[in-house]
Amino acid sequence: MTDFDPAQIKAARRDGTLKLLLRQQIAEGKARLGDTPAKDWPTSGRRRDVNGTTCPHCHAGPDQRCHVLSRDKTLPKPHQQRLAVWAQTVACCTTCQAAPGQRCHNDNLPLPPNTVHARRYQEAEETAA
Structure with missing residues (x-):
């Protein structure tokens, strides 16, 4: 099961929010694996x-x-x-x-x-x- 959506990636590249989208996807993946809740994973990079x-x-x-x-x-x-x-x-x-x-x-x-x-x-x- 993958959450890869090419249209979403293209839209994020156009908007300049690709890094934020990828960080959020990583956070959601870790939450799915039970590593850490998505809200605790740093998505801002700071x-x-x-x-x-x-x-x-x-x-x-x-x-x-x-x-x-x-x-x-x-x-x-x-x-x-x-x-x-x-x-x-x-x-x-x-x-x-x-x-x-x-x-x-x-x-x-x-x-x-x-x-x-x-x-x-x-x-x-x-x-x-």
């Missing part, structure tokens, strides 16, 4: 830990470790860019008062991409704990 974000440097997905781009070697710690994206999505910045999801700024000039104030990392660790 979690509070560092490994729940995609690394903008090496493009390692959620639950994958960062790796060196030129060869197949995983790193013991995530890239700095991944940590910055995680802190940006999880915590408010107490230095510039940027809300979660907004970039840090100095005097209304945004910081370079994938960089945040040092205090935001501490806030993210406290929020995630």
Whole structure:
């Protein structure tokens, strides 16, 4: 028994919601197998830990470790860019008062991409704990 519907896949590709559709299908499949209820499975792709974000440097997905781009070697710690994206999505910045999801700024000039104030990392660790 399969739930594959080509028309539904084509419509999701057109709408740009293909990833969401696939995550939901995975959640429903796990619920059918008795692994976890569908409502508890993360369908949004957002979690509070560092490994729940995609690394903008090496493009390692959620639950994958960062790796060196030129060869197949995983790193013991995530890239700095991944940590910055995680802190940006999880915590408010107490230095510039940027809300979660907004970039840090100095005097209304945004910081370079994938960089945040040092205090935001501490806030993210406290929020995630």
